[in-house]
Amino acid sequence: MKRLTMNQVAKANLKHNKKAYFSLAIGIFLAVYLACTAVLCIYGTLEANNEKAARKVGWGDTTLLDEPNVTDDQLRSSGYFDQIGRIYVTASVNDSEVFIGRYDETANDLMYRRCTVGRLPEKPGEIAAERSALDKLELEDANVGDIVTFTLKAFGGTPEKRTFTLVGILTEQTSYMEHTWSFFPEGTGAFPAILTHYDEPGCQYGTPVVHRIMTNRPGVTLTEIQADEILYQLGTAAQISRVSGNVMPYDNRVNDIKEQINQVVLYLILGSALLLSTCVAISSSMESMLAQKTEDIGMLRAVGATKKQIKRLFGRDAWILTLTALPVGAILGCLTAWIISCLMPNELIFLPTPWLLIPVVLISFLCVFLSSMLPLRRASRQLPMGILRDTNTLRKAKKFRNHKQFKATQLIAARQFYLHPMRQTGSACMIALMLFVAILLGEMLISTAASTISNQAAFTLTSRQDVGYTLEPFVHLKSPISGLTQNDLNQLRTLPTVRSTGSRLETQALLLVPEELPSYLKTHYIAIQADAHNRNMPVNPTAGAIDTRYLVVEKEEPVHTFPESLSYDSAMITAKQMHVLQSVLGVHQNIMPIRIIVATLDEVDFSKNIVDGEIDFDALDSGEEILVYAPNVVAKPSNHGMLETNQYFDDEIDPAAWDVVIMNDYFYVGQELNMYQLFGEQPDWFDTRDNEGQLQRFYSEMDTVSFSPKVGAVLKGVFRIGNTRPFGMYLITTEKGAKALGLMDNGAASVSIYLEGDPDIDTEELLNDTIKRIGLRRNMTVVNQLAINREDKEYQTRILMLFGGMVILFFAVAVSMQVTNASRRIRADERMVGTLRAVGADENALLSCYRLPIIISSLFGFVLAAIFYLLMMVFYPIAFPEWHIWLLAIVLMMAGLNALCSIIGVRGQLHRVVNKSIIENIREL
């Protein structure tokens, strides 16, 4: 006789109970589909980020800059590196900061250069260049196919002219690679922004600078490389982070991992939440399905089936459904991931690699296994006779009490809900998920709206170099490069749709402070342990811009109190310089350098920042008054061996939460600030900082102005001048005020341009071109905030569409789950429906039996979503800064709408049952 296998029984079960298994099949299909989508999205996001970062910094792990004394063999024999490529920086172009160079074959692979237009050079005489490099060379109109002539100057060589054909526009890379190397002399830390073919002959005179790009052997970190005794001298080895897309001189591995986790955390949260609710849905479907099979299970147990056999028999159904759902779920998951990748091409790459099927299958089976485990266990543990007599109901009935007055159908619904709470959990979780995604969508809409209405500058121009810089602590040396002049500013102001321009220049003056240094101006120390070193980190209100420790040097014990960043000797020299300056100026007070911001203040909102006094623009313009930004500064060691400081407090500071609290006890309204400014060009003869005679002559020859404005207002907290936030303490005045005070004028280092409303495309193009030309004249970077905002908006729209689609999808799934649940119950309860009809219940009364669980699960879903919202506000306040009660009201309405749609669906199902006669309803099958 042929043997009857479990599979055959399970298949027959499925075949003859298709309707009963429908919602279980949907749940399992969803698990497979979501697992596939989540896996593809997470993998695609990681790959997209890798690819994005590789375009910025290539595929290398470590760079080694201009170290001719170290050979490739030495590097290889160190055992730290796999591949070593060479980057040749041949020469500077047109005497600018733009460099031309070439790669060897390995570097060519590792640097991963790509063109936005055209191609890479394939023979000598061809070049590909970054667009920013062409802009710097005032070749912003150059296109692929153009012939360009450059004057090349190799390091230590003489200029020579050479002509090339431009064959490609490279993606921007140099600025990321040069991130930390700006201090290298004469551009030896530079990377080529213009590429030639490898066979392009070098310059006749001079030598190229050679950088190495290397991949590390597995597990090797920069810390290990830097700690190696032989390679210790390689102070310029740095890590290339494909996570942050920058080059860093220190090991940033932990942060890289954190960043990587951050990138996938959204998909993880979303995917896990989806899978969790799917698990609950599977569990609840399984529970309902098994509840309908209690009598079958009872009979099987009665004829001798063991618990294990019951579990295997009904569990096998779930496995068969999973196998069936796998291909369809996987295909639809791929389709969804592909749609998402099309909506967000830069954020996600669609890569359906076959091995990804392994995690998809594992996650799907795990979901089904975990979610069916509990219902199967419960079903198999019921006693044969116990099931037939509904012992479970009896046991729970002890908690019941008789009602003298009750709404019959509602009481039945409440009892059913109480006895079988799991039945509604799946749909409640789905509703919670739908509502939570709706909350996220709402929050995104709020932040999008907020960013649209904020008063942003449409264009900003910022100097690439300091317009004025300080060689000595007390003298402001004039830079050969000036910022934007009044003529430039006037030209900008007359452009169409320009409402106003705000310029910003930072300069330095000398403030006379009492010999007994006020507490606010003193430097405090915080001991920090990082990389097994103890460091004394200085903290003062200037945010480290000016070191005030020289003011107390003679009173302090040497060595211990002065950490390595400012040695005792160096502080002694500065103190000596101050003494010389005191004698030149004929003052006895201490002299402290202080930064002054000269800016257009019309567009700045100080309303939340004034601690005392008021802003009188006439007094500022006449130089009678000046504003003091004197923030209260707090500091403590952070968890990562760094210093954590804050100066942007609106509220009271909790002193207990910080190690150092520096409160303003010095500056006050009406206080006269006695100041000097020394400026001029660096004389050729000045070569030592420690020679009293030279110092005396140096200070005496500088242009000197003195001024004594009164403090008009004292400010604290956070505000923006242009697009810049304050950092550290400084004084603030207007352009006219600076002129009245006689401060050095070397042009504006940063200018913000505000427009009247949004310009049309033609006007924006005109503005962009003109502003770019003016900026390039002064070697300034131009940021078109309108274009950035537009890109942001497009991105936000795509995200909003994605989330909106998800809300609609989840809404539909939640309604269908509710309706399927109720329909299944109506089918199972048909006899009860008939009985109630026989004793006189009409259709409305019957509906209330099924309405209540729907309303309860919708409310439960709402409560869950509200709890999620609260938790997010507590643990993630940056993204959820404020509690929006109206958002909750909308979400509650959505829950209501969901319940309404479900009730309408259930009414249809109930109608079919009620259309039959009562006798058909109560007939025992």
Next chain:
Amino acid sequence: MEIIRSESLSKVYRTGENKVYALNNVSLSIEQGSFTAITGPSGSGKSTLLHLLSGLDHPTDGKVIYQDADLYKYKDNQLAVLRRRRFGFVFQSYNLVRELTGWENILLPVMLDNRKADEEHLNRIIDLLGIRDRLSHLPGAMSGGQQQRISIARALANKPAILFADEPTGNLDGKSGREVLTLLRQVNRELGITLVLVTHDLNVAEQADRIIQLEDGKIARDSGVMQA
């Protein structure tokens, strides 16, 4: 005085081309306060007749006249109101709502009618049926006889004019069956409720005032109305 009557009542089941007459052109009249037993062999149409008289099923043809109106001309909701106020029904398999206790099952028609229970009346029924100690139990915790008593109490809760009982003793052992039957007889006599009972047990039928015997969907014998 007549309380309910049927006129040419028929019920036909169609299975493909074939027609099966469960009830064929049955006309009868039931007197108020009487105890009528409908008997006959299995498949004779006795239960169908009871279901049609009580408005639980739809006839293929014919009328059921109650208070000068045809039951099947009523709208669904009107028929539901009639069922909960004027008719009581006792099923062979009790049909109690398993989520409700005995007491709540009894109160079901009263509560569906949004009325306050007449506790005096209910207490009388409960005492008559001897089910006071089972009131707080769920149906699953009761014996068949107890469940049937609860079902009778539920049928009587709204003081119906007619009590329809479909094989009320069919699922019970001899002793319980006899007890239930005695109770029904008591209800009929003491409360004056018209009782229409379907049974295939002649011993049960013999206790009725009138016996209607059905065969192949037609009345084969009607003992006529006897005064109690």
